[in-house]
Amino acid sequence: MLRRPRLGEPRRRLSLRDLQRAGAPGVTVLLLTLLACAARAPTQTGKASWYGDELRGNPTASGEPFRPSKRTAAHKTLPFGTVVKVTRTDTGESVRVVINDRGPYAKGRVIDLSERAAKRIDMIDEGVVTVEIRVVGCKERYERCD
Template sequence: MKTWLAGLSLASVALFLGGCASHSADPGQGAYTAQQGQAAYYSDAYQGNRTANGERYDRNALTAAHRSLPFGTRVNVTNLNNGRNVTVRINDRGPFTRGRIIDLSRRAAQQLGMIRSGTAPVRVIVLN
C-alpha cells in the first residue's frame, strides 16, 4: 500500500510539473515546436572553446545552446520585450542555469537587443 501511495504522489508531481512547462509538444515525436522562457548569452571568455558538437564557439556566429534539441536544429528566437527576432543554429548544450531555456551567441543577443540587460524573455520556435 505504501509503495502504491508513493508512486501515486510521484506521478502527481510529474503531472503537475509537466503542466507547468510552457511548450507545445508533439506526442508523436516527443519534441516541442515552441517554448517560452529566459534567454542569456555567452560571455566573451568562451570565444574559441569547443561546443558540445565539437566546433569552436564563435561569438560572431548565429548559434545557441539548448538542453535537448538536436545539433543543427534551426530555431527562431523572439525577444518578447521588443519583438526583435533572430534565427540561430543549435550547436551546444545548456543552459545550465535554472529558469533559462536557451543561451545565445553574442551576435544573436545583439540582434535581439539584449546585450545591455544580459537576459530577456523569449519565444523559441523550431524551424526544421
C-alpha cells in the same frame, strides 16, 4: 509517384523532378502537409541569456569551436543543427540561430545565445530576457536534426 524511403535507406532531398512526377495532386498534398507542420511547430517560452568572448575557441558540445560572431545557441535538448527562431516577447525582435551547444545550466533559462545573436535582438545590456523559441528548420551540414 513519390515513395516512402525504406528502413535504413539514406534520406534524400526532393527535387523539382520528383514534384513534377507526383503531379498537381501530389504537390497540393505536399504543400498542405508542410503548412500543417509549420503551424504545429513546437514553441517554448522562457528566459534567454548570452555568452561571448570569454569562451571563444572552446569546443562546443557539438565539437565545433565556439565563435561569438556566429548566430549559434545552446539548448538542453534540441538536436545539433536545429534552426530556431528566437523572439523577444517584449519587443518582437527575432533572430534565427543554429543549435550547436548544450545548456543553459542556470535555473529558469531555456536558451543561451552567442554574442552576435544577442546583439541582433538587442539584449546585450539586459543580459537576460524572456523569449519564445520556435523550431524552423535544420542545417544541412549536420547529419540529422529530427
